[in-house]
Amino acid sequence: xxxxxxxxxxxxxxxxxxxxxxxxxxxxxxxxxxxxxxxxxxxxxxxxxxxxxxxxxxxxxxxxxxxxxxxxxxxxxxxxxxxxxxxxxxxxxxxxxxxxxxxxxxxxxxxxxxxxxxxxxxxxxxxxxxxxxxxxxxxxxxxxxxxxxxxxxxxxxxxxxxxxxxxxxxxxxxxxxxxxxxxxxxxxxxxxxxxxxxxxxxxxxxxxxxxxxxxxxxxxxxxxxxxxxxxxxxxxxxxxxxxxxxxxxxxxxxxxxxxxxxxxxxxxxxxxxxxxxxxxxxxxxxxxxxxxxxxxxxxxxxxxxxxxxxxxxxxxxxxxxxxxxxxxxxxxxxxxxxxxxxxxxxxxxxxxxxxxxxxxxxxxxxxxxxxxxxxxxxxxxxxxxxxxxxxxxxxxxxxxxxxxxxxxxxxxxxxxxxxxxxxxxxxxxxxxxxxxxxxxxxxxxxxxxxxxxxxxxxxxxxxxxxxxxxxxxxx
RNA sequence: CGGGGAGUGGCUCAGCCUGGUAGAGCACUUGGUUCGGGACCAAGGGGUCGCAGGUUCGAAUCCUGUCUCCCCGACCA
Numbered sequence: 001x002x003x004x005x006x007x008x009x010x011x012x013x014x015x016x017x018x019x020x021x022x023x024x025x026x027x028x029x030x031x032x033x034x035x036x037x038x039x040x041x042x043x044x045x046x047x048x049x050x051x052x053x054x055x056x057x058x059x060x061x062x063x064x065x066x067x068x069x070x071x072x073x074x075x076x077x078x079x080x081x082x083x084x085x086x087x088x089x090x091x092x093x094x095x096x097x098x099x100x101x102x103x104x105x106x107x108x109x110x111x112x113x114x115x116x117x118x119x120x121x122x123x124x125x126x127x128x129x130x131x132x133x134x135x136x137x138x139x140x141x142x143x144x145x146x147x148x149x150x151x152x153x154x155x156x157x158x159x160x161x162x163x164x165x166x167x168x169x170x171x172x173x174x175x176x177x178x179x180x181x182x183x184x185x186x187x188x189x190x191x192x193x194x195x196x197x198x199x200x201x202x203x204x205x206x207x208x209x210x211x212x213x214x215x216x217x218x219x220x221x222x223x224x225x226x227x228x229x230x231x232x233x234x235x236x237x238x239x240x241x242x243x244x245x246x247x248x249x250x251x252x253x254x255x256x257x258x259x260x261x262x263x264x265x266x267x268x269x270x271x272x273x274x275x276x277x278x279x280x281x282x283x284x285x286x287x288x289x290x291x292x293x294x295x296x297x298x299x300x301x302x303x304x305x306x307x308x309x310x311x312x313x314x315x316x317x318x319x320x321x322x323x324x325x326x327x328x329x330x331x332x333x334x335x336x337x338x339x340x341x342x343x344x345x346x347x348x349x350x351x352x353x354x355x356x357x358x359x360x361x362x363x364x365x366x367x368x369x370x371x372x373x374x375x376x377x378x379x380x381x382x383x384x385x386x387x388x389x390x391x392x393x394x395x396x397x398x399x400x401x402x403x404x405x406x407x408x409x410x411x412x413x414x415x416x417x418x419x420x421x422x423x424x425x426x427x428x429x430x431x432x433x434x435x436x437x438x439x440x441x442x443x444x445x446x447x448x449x450x451x452x453x454x455x456x457x458x459x460x461x462x463x464x465x466x467x468x469x470x471x472x473x474x475x
Numbered sequence: 476c477g478g479g480g481a482g483u484g485g486c487u488c489a490g491c492c493u494g495g496u497a498g499a500g501c502a503c504u505u506g507g508u509u510c511g512g513g514a515c516c517a518a519g520g521g522g523u524c525g526c527a528g529g530u531u532c533g534a535a536u537c538c539u540g541u542c543u544c545c546c547c548g549a550c551c552a
Contacts, residue, residue: 154552156552359511
């Protein structure tokens with residue numbers, strides 16, 4: 001039931017939890033650090049999957065599925081990889097009532113087990129490129145969890161590809177990052193900065209990691225997708241080789257890239273407000289709810305009309321709910337559907353019917369308009385398109401208004417909670433570490449492609465710097 | 476893991492200090508009246524008080540342990 005949410009101003013974290021719980025996206029489970037994704041939340045995830053999966057297929061990838069359990073020895077084959085993931089692993093030591101000869105690790109990511117198969121499947125350059133994707137769950141033991149943003153088990157998609165050359169792998173890495181950028185901006189209406197990650201933020205086992213970074217309403221950054229150029233690191237560890245055009249054996253060049261249910265959290269923190277969930281139409285499970293108004297006998301014709309309009313809207317490709325529940329008043333329902341994040345509310349009552357009209361209310365700005373019924377479908381679609389666009393524009397304006405160029409460590413400290421900070425950095429890990437320490441958690445987010453690289457001097461040490469990076473506190 | 480807070484019908488919480496066999500509001504069910512921004516009346520159903528020990532004639536209440544969640548830090552998608 002719709003209790004009041006904690007306002008964002010008062011406590012952003014509590015607001016976030018309130019929205020997720022009360023809009024029934026997810027619930028806590030009895031398993032520590034794990035959540036249950038409820039039908040509302042799963043419907044959003046399914047829409048995300050649909051969108052991304054279509055883009056993966058369009059870029060030549062095929063879906064496959066690899067085991068949840070990975071022999072521990074596989075993880076050990078790539079030194080940096082094990083080291084990076086060791087603290088987060090869940091390990092199965094017993095099965096079938098007996099202690100296992102070799103423990104299994106529950107996958108935190110699948111590079112190793114997939115490479116064990118790539119090594120068997122790839123013989124020749126004619127087998128390349130190999131472009132696979134897997135939709136799966138993974139487990140990473142976390143100290144502190146947050147609904148959708150960081151849970152012990154989460155759902156994601158991990159792409160794994162093999163290429164003949166380094167250049168092709170790099171091209172693929174950037175291509176998939178661009179897929180994420182496009183998806184984030186065009187589907188999620190979430191503006192992002194696509195760019196290079198620093199070495200300290202690089203995926204364990206990768207040569208280079210790229211990310212897309214979004215700004216949430218509390219001005220903190222959310223890494224919303226990553227794409228890695230793995231070079232030949234895993235290929236060497238697993239002997240994934242092919243006979244090249246030159247007749248020689250070569251290790252394949254690989255990439256991997258992933259996006260997770262964290263995106264749902266990003267959606268919430270980007271668009272929602274103190275009344276509840278706001279979802280971009282392209283991902284919203286319900287586009288329109290038709291609230292039937294009226295009492296007793298006057299309801300009959302209204303319900304009939306509502307159903308007819310719903311049918312028309314559905315034919316136009318919209319997802320529609322008709323609410324003719326007589327036991328609740330309309331006002332109550334308005335609050336409920338706003339909380340649930342339905343994009344458009346259509347109010348339909350006897351007065352509207354008399355005029356041959358209905359009232360349409362947009363969730364994001366609550367703008368209200370009386371619309372002739374014969375134009376309802378066209379207007380609804382136009383409003384949804386406008387809403388999709390408006391959400392993106394508003395989020396972008398917010399991000400831009402909270403992005404600052406800073407010229408010194410002092411300024412960086414002062415603005416630590418203000419948003420995205422653009423600062424020159426000499427690339428020395430020590431300077432990066434110092435920023436994190438002195439600012440109470442500001443880290444390098446990435447070096448956006450769109451950020452012009454002009455030489456300057458590092459805000460920490462003053463040494464020459466090749467260009468600026470974006471810094472922020474992050475989820 | 477450190478600091479702070481909280482676990483009592485589905486939800487929000489009272490009761491705990493000063494032990495005596497569990498209560499309110501909301502939600503839910505049924506019937507009726509309502510319906511353009513959170514309707515009302517009446518009747519009803521629902522809780523081994525997070526879990527496990529202990530003290531006691533008797534524990535929601537006192538003691539010990541443990542689990543979970545929230546907030547703030549350290550690690551991470």
